[in-house]
Structure formats: C-alpha cells, structure tokens
Amino acid sequence: MSERELFLRYVAQTSDSPLLLEISHSNGVYLFDYQGNKYLDLISGISVSNLGHQNPKIIEAIKKQVDKYLHLMVYGEMVQSAQVRLAELLISLLPQSLNCVYFVNSGSEAVEGAMKLAKRYTQRTEIVFFENAYHGCTQGAMSIMGNEEFKQAFRPLLPDVKMLKFNHFCEISQISEKTAAVIVEPIQGEAGVVLPKENFLYELRKRCDKTKTLLIFDEIQTGFGRTGKMFAFENFNVIPDILLIAKALGGGMPLGAFISSSEIMRSLTFNPVLGHITTFGGHPVCCAAGLAALEILTTENILQNIEKKEKLFRKYFSASKKIVNVHGKGLLLSVELIDFQQIKKLISLALQNGILTDWFLFNDKRFRIAPPLIISESEIEFACKTLVEIIDKI
Numbered sequence: 001m002s003e004r005e006l007f008l009r010y011v012a013q014t015s016d017s018p019l020l021l022e023i024s025h026s027n028g029v030y031l032f033d034y035q036g037n038k039y040l041d042l043i044s045g046i047s048v049s050n051l052g053h054q055n056p057k058i059i060e061a062i063k064k065q066v067d068k069y070l071h072l073m074v075y076g077e078m079v080q081s082a083q084v085r086l087a088e089l090l091i092s093l094l095p096q097s098l099n100c101v102y103f104v105n106s107g108s109e110a111v112e113g114a115m116k117l118a119k120r121y122t123q124r125t126e127i128v129f130f131e132n133a134y135h136g137c138t139q140g141a142m143s144i145m146g147n148e149e150f151k152q153a154f155r156p157l158l159p160d161v162k163m164l165k166f167n168h169f170c171e172i173s174q175i176s177e178k179t180a181a182v183i184v185e186p187i188q189g190e191a192g193v194v195l196p197k198e199n200f201l202y203e204l205r206k207r208c209d210k211t212k213t214l215l216i217f218d219e220i221q222t223g224f225g226r227t228g229k230m231f232a233f234e235n236f237n238v239i240p241d242i243l244l245i246a247k248a249l250g251g252g253m254p255l256g257a258f259i260s261s262s263e264i265m266r267s268l269t270f271n272p273v274l275g276h277i278t279t280f281g282g283h284p285v286c287c288a289a290g291l292a293a294l295e296i297l298t299t300e301n302i303l304q305n306i307e308k309k310e311k312l313f314r315k316y317f318s319a320s321k322k323i324v325n326v327h328g329k330g331l332l333l334s335v336e337l338i339d340f341q342q343i344k345k346l347i348s349l350a351l352q353n354g355i356l357t358d359w360f361l362f363n364d365k366r367f368r369i370a371p372p373l374i375i376s377e378s379e380i381e382f383a384c385k386t387l388v389e390i391i392d393k394i
Contacts (some may be wrong), residue, residue: 019351027086027175029372029379031356038092042357042371047189047221047332051293052247052372053304057060058251061292074282076104082287089294090259093230100265103225103257103282107220107246108136110256111183113276114242115140117260118181118214118276121247121267127158128175129168132191132362135183135218144183146191147362162166167197172207181242182208183216186232191365192336193328203236214241220256224248225297225373227330237328241279251293268347302373306330312377313369316384327366331373332384334366335387342394343367349390355383 001009003121004020024034029052031039044050051058062266065082070076087101106112126242129135133146140153143158146166151157162179164171166188175182182204188194208215222232226248233243241264246256268275269339297303310330317326317335324336337343343359346367358368371383 004147018383021351021356028052028054029375037354039351039354039356042355042370042381043368044248044370044372045252046247046358047226047370048247048250049252050224050373051224051296052374053252055251055293055296056294058289058292060151061132061251065288070283070285071280071283075277076281080282080284080287082284083224083282085117086291086294089256089291089298093294093298094243094259097241097261098243098259100255100262101259102265102268102276103255103287104246105254105277105281105283106136106256107218108138108141108256109243109278109281110220110244110246110258111135111141111144111218112138114183114216114244114258114260115144115181116276117242117258117264117268118216121264122180122212122214122246124178124180125160125211126176126179127161128164128179130164130184130188131162132166132188133183133185133218134188134190134361135185135220136273150361154329166191166194167200168204169197169200172201172203175204175207175211175213176203177211179211181214181216183218185218185222186236186238187222187227187329187332189221189332190361190363192366193332193334194358195327195329196236200218201236202232205238208241214242216240216242217245218279220244220246222332225303225306225330226296226332226370227311228303229330230297230303232329248293249290250286250311251289253283253289255283255286255290256281309375309380313384316381319385320333320391321341321390322394323388324365328369331369331371331375333369334360334363335369336366338365340364342391345394346387346390348394350387353386353390355386 022034023031025032091099129144131146135141143161145151223245243259249255314326327334
C-alpha cells in the first residue's frame, strides 16, 4: 500500500476530508511535497513555526542535546541544563510576579495544570471562561471551551464552570468570591481573531483583584511575537496571575508551560506532595529547541518588523471588494468573506495555487493568516495577490 493508503487505514482521522498533502520536507516559509510542489505556509502549523521551518540554529541545538542525553527524569530530582536555562530566559522577559515555570508537553496540559493550580491555591472550584474560547480538547480544557456544538457529545464534563460573553462589560460582575479563576485569551483565536475592547482586560483584572480570583491568560496561540510583542498581554498593559504558553515555545518541538509566582506555584508541592507531575513535560530536547528559538527571537530583528508586515497584508487585501474585513493584530489575522462556502472554495483553490491557509473552529466566515514571522515582504505580496485573485473569481 502507498503511504497515503496506510495513513487512511491506520492513522486516526479527525475529519472525513483530510488535506492528504504528502510533505517530503520543509524550509523557511515553504512546505514541499513528493511531486515537487511547494506551498507557502500561512498557518505555521497553527502558530507553532514562528521562526519558519528547519531553522538551522534550532536544528543544531536539537542535535547537540541529542548527543548529550534524551529522557532522564523530568521532575523531582535532576537539574537539566536546557530546562533551567529556558526557564531563566523566559522569566527574564516577564513581569516580576511571573517568576516560576512548570513545563508540560502541550497547550491543553498547560490549561489543565493551571486549572488545578487555581483550585488548589484559592481553595475554590468555579472556573469562569468566555463564549467562543478555545483552550484545548482534553476533558478539563473542553469543559471551558466556549462552544457547545464541539463539546455536547462528550458530556458530562467538569461541573462548576461558568461562561460569560467576551467583551461584555456588564457580565464581569458575575465573577465572585466563589470563583477560583477566570481564564481568557487576550485575543480570541478560534473565534476568528477577536480583539478585546478597550479596557476589557483591565476591568477583568480589577474584578479579579476585588474578589481575590486568579486571572489566567491563555497565550498559547498569541505568545512569542505573534502580535508584535513577545506576549500579547503587553499590548494591553494587564498582567495575569498565571500565564499559559505552548505552540511556538518549543521552536517546532512539543512543549508547553504554565507560569505563575513562586508563592502560588508552591501550593502544588504539599498536601499532597507531587500535586502535579508529568513524565515528559520539559523534555531536554524540546527545551533545547525552545531555548534556541527564544534566543533567536530576543536577539534578531524579528519583532520590530511585525507591525509593518501586518500593514502590508491589510494593504494588499484592501484591493478586493469581496473581502468584508481583516481582523486581528500583528501576524495573527483573519480575513472575513460572505459565508462558509466562499471560505471552503478559497482554501481549496489556494492550495491548488501553492498557498496553505485554514478556517477557524468557531467562525466559518473567516480564514487564517498566521505565517511564520520571518515571511518576507515579497512573499506577503505574492500570497495576498494570489488570494485576492482567487477571492474575486469565486
């Protein structure tokens, strides 16, 4: 059987219409298949490959770590250089109150750990989340997913959760002394890239302070330069009690983390001891890749060009009258069309023309623009002009 046939027979399918691209290799902002076709990647593996594919410094860091050791024992006893150096660099980029890192394998695991941490520290149980929020697909994370269509088949889920409407100031008062934590994406991703209204996050912070509720920012998709700042919360001058990161953190390797203060994090170390453990979280090879990626992001002139690149996307997309609007910030953008049928046709035709994009889970009128941050101005021009031409023909 061909690998395509093996894929369809033996690999679990999450939809009945997989893309079935057979990728032979990747480089920079491009993916290549076995037929010699290349595809400009406008989704970065869903905001993972912020520095592009096969960055040589990241690959070299992985190789060096592989030559030293692979898995030892991640938590409990052993000091591992890649892990502690990555934690040190992360903390140096964050406010003083975010000074303790717990590494995990993925964004969903970061969410799960943060939920446990909030309950343990506050001795409360209620978790508040927002409509059209996406925080992962494990059962705890799905319990705070803001879309009933995606979660109804898996109930019962966690009790004592409450959904509020994003950007509705009048609902903030529902956060109370019973609330352990409020979890929110500073910019909602799967809702179609929805920005908070002015002062919305500030009012959330204010209410959480009043009720002694922990504020959790899910920056799994928005972190590491995606919005033009290292972390999206820097755009809004609001600091969370717990920060969730993953996706681009590992430089292409699986890695996530939840970050809080030493005081809050210490509540996982007693009554019971080992309050949260993981076998592979903070794996040395993943941390080595993440450290290399973060060093590149902090030393090379990448973030300084994000705003200019956003403006280029908006400029070129303005050429089409069929585009309803362009939403988002930095290189986390969504392009709105009339309906899902247009989006579906656009994605299919874009692929035939060498461009990979995608839609959003909770907004079927928009398609995703989240390329590697290293995308060039000429590549932006090619992508936009190709997409505009397709849109105008649909």
